[in-house]
Amino acid sequence: MTETAHAVATAIRDCPECGAPVADGGRYVSWCAACDWNVDPEVPDEQPPGRVERLRRRLAQRGGEQLLAELTEFEEHGESGPPAASGAAGASGGGGKRRGTAGGLAAGLAAGVHGVTLALLVGGLWLIVAGWGENLLPAFGALGIGLALVLRPRFARLPKADEHRPVLRRPDAPRLFALLDEVAASVGTTGVDVVVIDADANASVSSYGVRQRRMLHIGLGLWEILTPQERIALLGHEFGHYSHGDTRRTLLVRSALHSLDTWRYTLAPQEAQSLTDTFVNVVTAPPRLLVDGLLVLLEHLTLHDSQRAEYRADTAAARAAGTDAAAGLMDRLLIADGVAGELARESVAARTRIGGARRDDPAEGLWERLAAHAASVPEREYERLRRVAERRGHQVDSTHPPTHLRHRRLTRGARVEPGIVCAPTRVVEVDTELAEVRRSVARALVRR
Known part of the structure; x- marks a missing residue:
């Protein structure tokens, strides 16, 4: 032998x-x-989630399975799926009507949450004006105004550009933005105003400012381990969120969820180290339970629409890049934690002077090493991670259907050919345009 x-x-x-x-x-x-x-020999090292988060995860997993069955049934009958708009009360079938009712209830509940904030503001002003110089009424009024300011609806801000997080506009990267526009058009929407880049193993879209301009976040920890077609799938998925309705992403509901989370933080029980602490915890228990209930109700009302938007964004990814690339993207999400760990090791190695020939400039070739690490993961390990994901109910967060269900829908449905094929010359052009940004983020990463 x-x-x-x-x-x-x-x-x-x-x-x-x-x-x-x-x-x-x-x-x-x-x-x-x-x-x-x-x-699955490893014990998850994350802290056990709280009561509300545990409920969110259970609802997300159960809702993801029910919604997958619903979408599969629609597609088997030759339809693209239930209507996208969260308020589509006139949609065909009872499911569309239920979604329209849930969307209306969610909007009403969110308006009620903001109504409480407005009442605090108006009531606080009234107490100050009407009770000026009388007892403690102005003090209570000032407290109400302060709470209203904390709970007020907020517009997201554009992150400040620095070496950790460069912000690109169209003149900075015209070829990248041309690619973004093409992918956006392929899924029925328009491009973005800015692109924010950092080292995260993630990507997302959002809106910022009063005019709700569009922003795309690209984490190089994810972008650099993807093939060109998988990058198209990633962009198709993110732009799919703009072209399909999602009640939870509206300013009204999103800001209401933020207000309720702020209330939960404010009313959270303190460690009882004295009789006063115990008294405060007892007094705040009823409003705390009420806020928890409202938060869970709003989550439940928007969950179906949010998860459905994720499934449809996956469909947009397949339409833009093809089924194989969209399914490959799902696999890369399974190794995101490992990629983040690899980046952390690179950072530690740079600070502790480990790395041999890389000692002089540990940022040089960092993304190439990360891509090589991801490329070395064998198919057997991906299959294991898929099975682990199914056991644990792995998902990006509580708004996403479980990852294994998203992968199953892509791979077991009708195969879709790519609408956009990223030519090698175009890949080189975009990479060249991002070269300085990649170096800047890599240098910032190894120094932190």
Whole structure:
């Protein structure tokens, strides 16, 4: 037996549970594909979520499964899926009517939350004016105004540009923005006003300012590990959020959720170190439970619409980049935590002078090393992560359907050919345009 053959032979062992052959995973987990032995040996290191967050996750997982079945049924009948608008009360079928009712109730509840803020402001002003010089009424009025200012609806701001987070406008990267415009047009919307870039293993779209200008956030930790077509899928997914309704993303509901979260933080029980602390916790318990109830209700009313928007954004990703690229993007999301860990190791290695030849400039080649790390992940490990995701109900956050359900919908549905194929010359042009930004973010990362 040759040395290589011997190594291969010793790398195979029997599964202790079912006896099936198990290949040595090397630096990855060894597990059995036949019975899932050792498929999830790691204990999640995250802190146990609070009561509201646990409920959010349960609702998200259950809603994701129900919605997948609903969308699959529509598609099997040759339809593209239920109507997109959250208020589509006239949609065909009872599902559209229910979504329209839920969207209206969510908007009404959000308006009520803001009504409380307005009442605090008006009531505070009245107490100050009417009770000036009399007892403590002006003090209570000032407290009401202060609470109203804390809870007021807020417009998101454009992040301040720095080396950690460069902000690009059209003149800064015309080829990138041309690509963004093309992808946006392919999914039925328009492009963005600015692009914010950092080292995160994530991407998102949002609006900022009174005029609600559009902003795309690209995390190089995710962007750099994607193939060109997977980048198109990522952009198609994000722009899909603009072209499909999502009640939770409206300014009215989004700011109401922020106000309720602020109330929860304000009313959170304190560690009882004295009788006064215990008294305060008892007094604040009823409004705290009321706020929790309102928050869960608003989450529930908007969950279906939000998850449905995610599924439709995945459809937009497939339409722009093809089914294979959209499914590949789902897999890359599964290794996002590992990518973030790899970036953290690069940062620590740079600060502690570990890295041999990279010691002089640890930022040089950082993104290439990260891409090589992601490319080295074998298909067997991706399959393991898919199974782990299904066991744990992995999702990006409580607004997203579980990742394995999103992957299943893409891979088991009708295969879609890419609407946009990113030519190698175009990839080079965009990468060249982003070269200085990539260097800046890499330098900032290794120095932090």
